[in-house]
Every structure is written in C-alpha cells, then in structure tokens.
Amino acid sequence: MTDPRLFVFGLGYSARVFADRLRAEGWRVAATCRSEEKKAELEAQGIEAFLFDRGRPLADAAAALAGTTHLLVSIPPDGKGDPVLDQHARDLADLRTLDWAGYLSTTGVYGDTGGEWVSEASWLKPTGERQKRRVEAERGWLNLYRQYGVPMHLFRLAGIYGPGRSAIDSVRDGIAKRVDKPGQVFCRIHVDDIANTLRASMARPTLGAIYNVADDLPSPSHEVVEYACRLLGVEPPPLVPFDQAEMSPMAASFYADCRRVKNDRIKRQLGVSLTYPDYRAGLEAQLAAGLQPRSGQ
Numbered sequence: 010m011t012d013p014r015l016f017v018f019g020l021g022y023s024a025r026v027f028a029d030r031l032r033a034e035g036w037r038v039a040a041t042c043r044s045e046e047k048k049a050e051l052e053a054q055g056i057e058a059f060l061f062d063r064g065r066p067l068a069d070a071a072a073a074l075a076g077t078t079h080l081l082v083s084i085p086p087d088g089k090g091d092p093v094l095d096q097h098a099r100d101l102a103d104l105r106t107l108d109w110a111g112y113l114s115t116t117g118v119y120g121d122t123g124g125e126w127v128s129e130a131s132w133l134k135p136t137g138e139r140q141k142r143r144v145e146a147e148r149g150w151l152n153l154y155r156q157y158g159v160p161m162h163l164f165r166l167a168g169i170y171g172p173g174r175s176a177i178d179s180v181r182d183g184i185a186k187r188v189d190k191p192g193q194v195f196c197r198i199h200v201d202d203i204a205n206t207l208r209a210s211m212a213r214p215t216l217g218a219i220y221n222v223a224d225d226l227p228s229p230s231h232e233v234v235e236y237a238c239r240l241l242g243v244e245p246p247p248l249v250p251f252d253q254a255e256m257s258p259m260a261a262s263f264y265a266d267c268r269r270v271k272n273d274r275i276k277r278q279l280g281v282s283l284t285y286p287d288y289r290a291g292l293e294a295q296l297a298a299g300l301q302p303r304s305g306q
Contacts, residue, residue: 012037012076012078013031013036013037013078013079014036014037014038014039014076014077014078014079015028015031015036015037015038015039015077015078015079015080015081016038016039016040016073016074016077016079016080016081017038017039017040017041017080017081017082017083018040018041018061018080018081018082018083018084018093019040019041019082019083019084020040020041020042020051020056020083021083022169022171022173022174022200023083023113023166023169023200023203023204024040024081024083024113026171026200026201026203026204027081027203027204027207027208028040028056028081030204030208032055032056037057037076038055038056038057039056039057039058039059039073039077040056040057040058040059041058041059041060041061041067041084042058042059042060042061043060043061043062044060045060048060059073061092062092063087063089063092063095063096066096066097067096067097067100070097070100071100074100074101074104075106076106077104077106077107078106078107078108078109079107079108079109079110079111079211080101080104080107080109080110080111081110081111081113081207082110082111082112082113082150083113085139085142085143085146086142086143086145086146087142088142090142090145090146090149091145091146091149091150094146094149094150094153098149098153101153101159102153102156102157102159104159107159107160108160108214109160109162109210109211109214110159110160110161110162111161111162111163111164111207111210112146112147112150112161112162112163112164113164113166113203114143114146114147114163114164114165114166115140115143115165115166116165116166116167116196116221116223116268116270117135117137117139117140117143117266118133118135118140118143118144118147118165119131119132119133119134119135119165119266119268119270120133120134120135120136120140120266120268121134121136121265121266121267121268122266122267122268122269123267123268124192124194124267124268124269125268125269126268126269126270126271127221127268127269127270127271128221128271128273128274129165129219129220129221129271129274136265136266137262137265147163150163151163151217154216154217155217158216160214160216161216161217162210162214162215162216162217162218162219162220163218163219163220164203164206164207164210164219164220164222165219165220165221165222165270166198166203166222166223167195167196167197167198167221167222167223167224167270168195168196168197168198168263169197169198169199169200169203170197170198170199170200170288170291171199171200171201171291171295172200172295172298174200175237175291175292175295176233176234176236176237176288176292177237177240177241177292177295177296179234179237180234180237180238180241180243181241185234185237185238185245185246186234186246186249186254186256187230187231187234187235187245187246187247187248187249188230188231188248188249188250188251188254188256188264189229189231189248189249189250189251190229190250190251190264192267193229193230193251193264193267194227194228194229194267194269195227195228195229195230195263196223196224196227196268196269196270197223197224197228197233197288197291198222198223198224199224199283199284199285199291201284201285202222202224202281202283202284202285203222205281205283205284206220206222206275206279206281209275209279209280209281210279212279213278213279213280215278218278220274220275220278220279221270221271221272221274221275222272222275223270223271223272224272224283224285224286224287224288224291225272225283225286225287226286226287226288226289227268227269227270228287228288231248233288233292234246236288236289236292237292240292240293240296241296251264
C-alpha cells in the first residue's frame, strides 16, 4: 500500500490547517508556493515545496506529483482562468496514484438570493467577476473528473474564520466595524470544521460530489463584532449604516449578496459533526485557548 501523500496547490490559511493535521497523523505533505523564501521556510518545516504560479508551472510536474495519493487545490482563478487547470490538467489526468482530490471553492457561486436558503442543487447565479470565475473553475475541475476520472470533490466554503482571522482579532487590532444593512446576513465556517469536512470526505469519497461547508447560523456581521466585544469586555464600535460606512470596494462587494447556506449534505453524507456550529462557539473557544494570530495567508 502506498504511503499517503498530500499535494497542495496553494498552501493558504485553510489548506495549511488541514495539511498540519495530516502531518500530525504521519502523512507526507508537499505544497506549492510563489517565492524562494517561502520554499525554504516550508522545507525547514518538513514540507516538500515547489515553486508555482501563473506563467510558472511546476518545473518537473511528473517528479513533483509522483506518489501523490491526495490532492487539494486552494488557488483561486485569476483573470485568465484557473492556473492549475491551465498548466497541469494533463499531468493530473495522468496521475494514477490519486485516490481523492478536492477543490476549495466558495458559496459566492450562488450569488444573491435575498436571504433565501441555497443547497448544492441550487442554480448558480454569480453576481461579480470573481464569482463568475469560480463557476468556470468548478466546471473545469468537474470536467477533469468526467472526462479523465480524476477523483474530484468540490467544497463551497462560506466566510472563513479562525485564529488570526476572526472578529476577536479585528477588535483587538482596533479595526473592527459594525456595519448595519437591514436584512443582510453572512454565512461562516470555522477553519477547523473545513479540515473536519475534508478529512471526512477522504474517508467517504464520492467522486464528483459537491458540498456546502457552512455553520448552522447565518448572522449579520455587526452581531458577530458585538459578541466579540462582549467576550473581550470592551465597548463595541458604533453601528454605522451601510451607505455611510467607509469600506474598500472589496469589503463593500461582500454586501452585494445575501443568502443562507444549507449544510445538510456534509452532515448526512459525510457524518460531519461541526465542532463550532455557530460563531459564538468558535469565538468562545478561541478566547479560551488564548490563541494568537497566525502568520501567512
């Protein structure tokens, strides 16, 4: 039996949490990065590292991917498409050791439903260019499964939070805002529950499956900030109407969509039991553990 080896395209925040969990179980882990400095850092930590970016494919894809049993792709598409598919689709189709592959997408592919619930069977109606690119990337990865049998699974992630990326951190850093847009809710998922879901999918692979990965409580963002302030014992920032809030175009774009995301499938098909079923549980656990912000992506 081949020793399990995880290869990650893009070792960002969520992928790193998952990779570290597998490493703790004794897995070999390889990952891509974009600089020689990061490559040296990863190698010093015991992770095989390979340079990769748009216009810079793996120098020797066959050697880099050799022995890979599990693949995770967390690099978002760019203006030209999906850089991994564009440069290595054939290499992945030829990879005969692969038992499982996952692509980290976003619930943004559903677009704006006016707060109505969406499931994996809902129509995809992306509202912005970034979301439209995600839909195209999803199609590309599913086609790799349908045409070549690559064992793909798609994971549509809600807003990711966890140590270093939470309302607690933004309050501590003095950058938290409470923005009020009546009727607006956001769906979230703790980074540890993303790892839980990926691990469960590996144990119960269903080729071509699509999963929403979200917690049980869609909520307005200002309520989350308020709860973080309560946990920290500080006064919350003032509640500011959305049309008066000073936000970057990127931050404001997240308010363009409002939807509630069903997570029944990961529970029913994968047996996932969320460690943090709502933001309160996640923030309370982070504060109790005294966790400090993570570095990196």
